[in-house]
Amino acid sequence: MTDFLKGYDIQYWLESCPQGYLEDTQYGHGASAREPDLVLENPTLREQAIGTTVQLVVGERCALAASSGLINAAPDEASKRFLATQTLDEARHVEVFTHRLYDLGVKKGELEDVIAQYANPNLVHFAELLLERVDAKDFVAGVVGQNVVLEGMAFNVFEMLQAANRETNPKFAQTLAGTIADERRHVGFGENRIGSLVREHPERKRDIEQLQKEMSYFMLATFGDQMRQGPTPEQVSEIVTASGGTPVRQAEWQGLKLSEAAPEELEAVLGDTILKEFKLRLERIGIEYQTPERPAA
Amino acid sequence: MDLHALEPEDFDREVRSFEFWLDAVRDYLPTADGLELPPDDVAPEDREPLITVLSSYCVGEMMALEGAGGLIRSAPNRSSKIFLSTQTVDEGRHLEVLTNRMTELGVEDVDAEIRRRANPYLLEFRERLLDLIAQGRWQQALFVQNVLLESMEFAAFCHHIQLADARTRAILEGIVKDERRHMGFGENELGRLIAEDPGLRDDLSHLRQEFDYLALGSFEHALTELRIPAAEHPTLKRGYLAAVKRLGFA
Numbered sequence: 273m274t275d276f277l278k279g280y281d282i283q284y285w286l287e288s289c290p291q292g293y294l295e296d297t298q299y300g301h302g303a304s305a306r307e308p309d310l311v312l313e314n315p316t317l318r319e320q321a322i323g324t325t326v327q328l329v330v331g332e333r334c335a336l337a338a339s340s341g342l343i344n345a346a347p348d349e350a351s352k353r354f355l356a357t358q359t360l361d362e363a364r365h366v367e368v369f370t371h372r373l374y375d376l377g378v379k380k381g382e383l384e385d386v387i388a389q390y391a392n393p394n395l396v397h398f399a400e401l402l403l404e405r406v407d408a409k410d411f412v413a414g415v416v417g418q419n420v421v422l423e424g425m426a427f428n429v430f431e432m433l434q435a436a437n438r439e440t441n442p443k444f445a446q447t448l449a450g451t452i453a454d455e456r457r458h459v460g461f462g463e464n465r466i467g468s469l470v471r472e473h474p475e476r477k478r479d480i481e482q483l484q485k486e487m488s489y490f491m492l493a494t495f496g497d498q499m500r501q502g503p504t505p506e507q508v509s510e511i512v513t514a515s516g517g518t519p520v521r522q523a524e525w526q527g528l529k530l531s532e533a534a535p536e537e538l539e540a541v542l543g544d545t546i547l548k549e550f551k552l553r554l555e556r557i558g559i560e561y562q563t564p565e566r567p568a569a
Numbered sequence: 570m571d572l573h574a575l576e577p578e579d580f581d582r583e584v585r586s587f588e589f590w591l592d593a594v595r596d597y598l599p600t601a602d603g604l605e606l607p608p609d610d611v612a613p614e615d616r617e618p619l620i621t622v623l624s625s626y627c628v629g630e631m632m633a634l635e636g637a638g639g640l641i642r643s644a645p646n647r648s649s650k651i652f653l654s655t656q657t658v659d660e661g662r663h664l665e666v667l668t669n670r671m672t673e674l675g676v677e678d679v680d681a682e683i684r685r686r687a688n689p690y691l692l693e694f695r696e697r698l699l700d701l702i703a704q705g706r707w708q709q710a711l712f713v714q715n716v717l718l719e720s721m722e723f724a725a726f727c728h729h730i731q732l733a734d735a736r737t738r739a740i741l742e743g744i745v746k747d748e749r750r751h752m753g754f755g756e757n758e759l760g761r762l763i764a765e766d767p768g769l770r771d772d773l774s775h776l777r778q779e780f781d782y783l784a785l786g787s788f789e790h791a792l793t794e795l796r797i798p799a800a801e802h803p804t805l806k807r808g809y810l811a812a813v814k815r816l817g818f819a
Contacts, residue, residue: 282662290591298588336641336650340657343638344699349664349680352634356661359638363654364587366647 280461281350285357293453300368300450305443307375310515317511320502321444322376324433326390327498328369331426334399336362338418341406345414354461358419361454368447392497398422398490405483412469416480417487419462424553425491427455428546432538435525459553467557481562484554489564492543499539505532585652585754593750594659607735609673616674618795619737622729623671624686625791627664627679629722632695634660636714639702643710652754656715659747666740673736686794690787694718694780708762712773713780715755716816721784723748724808725791756816777818784809 296302311317339358346352370383378386402422405413434448470477503511508531512518523530528541551561572583583589611619637657644650668679676682698718701710726741726748733741763769785806792802 282658282665285658286662294591336654340638340641340654343657344635349631349668352631352638353661353665356634356638356657359641360587360654360658363641363651367587367651370647 280354299371300447301443323390325372330391332365338406342414345409345411392494394490394493421487423455423458432525436530470558485562499535582648585648590655606739611734624683625688627683628691630664643705643707688787690783694783719752720812728805
């Protein structure tokens with residue numbers, strides 16, 4: 273256990289993150305980068321960008337509260353130090369995505385109202401469930417909820433968003449690339465640390481599986497809701513063409529042309545990817561995937 | 570950007586940001602290929618006392634790590650949460666460099682050594698600080714963490730820097746730079762809260778009396794363990810009291 277945690281120490285984090293892929297960035301992107309004019313000027317695209325970014329802020333606020341709250345619950349010093357780096361990563365994510373909302377024209381005094389207006393209720397419910405476990409100082413449940421379910425599932429969504437924005441919005445794509453690099457580290461820690469705890473305490477396996485079943489519903493429901501909202505690819509093409517631009521068709525993710533895919537196709541491929549990787553991750557941890565059920569209303 | 574031209578709210582947001590933290594620490598953080606520490610030149614007879622001192626520092630930094638992390642939840646706004654996140658990683662880094670130093674000095678099981686040598690006054694300080702945090706008492710917990718605990722560490726490290734071997738001194742000098750930032754946040758945030766609610770100052774003064782006993786007790790215990798002559802003990806205690814006073818909490 274000690275050896276694997278050596279790869280998650282603060283010195284490593286400093287060299288790879290602030291002194292590595294974040295070098296020469298400001299709020300996660302190049303100092304001169306800005307949101308595309310079309311996103312700022314077109315009400316439909318701007319609203320879509322605000323709606324997406326609000327989910328990122330809500331998810332990252334939850335991750336900040338969870339990772340900082342888990343420091344006191346961690347059973348060993350090395351895990352506490354790793355969680356300190358994760359806490360700062362999550363705070364940085366809150367900062368960069370909040371700044372994106374400002375860049376999109378949200379006024380500072382309106383921030384909380386905008387977040388309340390657009391926050392997905394399923395994501396809010398997920399956060400409540402996770403923070404209940406963190407408040408109870410349940411380290412295993414907290415790490416499963418945060419580093420395995422929340423970040424493990426969000427990871428693929430970030431990758432898809434990054435692929436979709438690489439050509440059309442390099443500023444947002446760069447911000448996402450830094451976030452993805454952080455999430456990769458967090459997910460790796462969760463997988464390794466929970467894997468070792470499941471081996472030490474096999475009696476907790478059933479409890480962890482139940483937790484995964486309960487929590488993953490709300491994450492999948494959030495992704496589904498977001499996919500079904502906003503303009504269709506045809507509407508986006510029309511907006512781009514009407515503004516005198518040429519719609520970008522190159523963006524691909526998992527073999528799907530993102531600028532042409534219908535919401536149902538996006539949801540299906542995202543669901544397949546998330547679940548495929550998620551099942552593999554759970555297998556490596558030593559637990560079996562449980563199909564989530566719709567909670568009783 | 571001219572920080573001093575900003576409105577107070579924007580100034581706070583800026584100086585508490587991740588970006589500001591990164592700029593502040595960039596010059597003194599060790600990197601893969603830079604900031605080499607001086608060679609180890611601890612005399613054999615100084616090794617044991619140094620391990621005892623470092624063990625106490627580790628208990629203090631562990632408490633500071635748990636405290637800063639725990640405070641994030643009750644912080645009243647985003648900029649405070651973000652600042653406390655930078656403080657959390659600072660405290661974790663202090664713990665890491667101090668435990669590495671113990672390993673360099675030949676300690677094989679650092680955790681066991683820290684437990685064996687732990688200062689009982691510090692352990693009680695930790696328990697009471699974490700209680701305040703668990704109760705969500707933001708102002709009181711921030712006062713104990715960022716004024717009293719940071720002043721204790723500041724006084725102990727500044728005192729030790731004058732006597733330390735070159736390698737330990739370089740480590741402590743880096744830590745002290747972080748402590749100044751943490752104390753500044755506590756002073757600024759509590760100063761604003763006291764201006765809004767003057768009764769808070771009395772509340773914090775009572776709290777201070779309770780915690781001073783533990784702070785001064787922990788210094789006494791450490792100095793006795795180190796067999797420092799009793800005549801020299803008041804210097805360190807005065808350093809702590811002066812640090813608290815400088816922050817406006819005489």
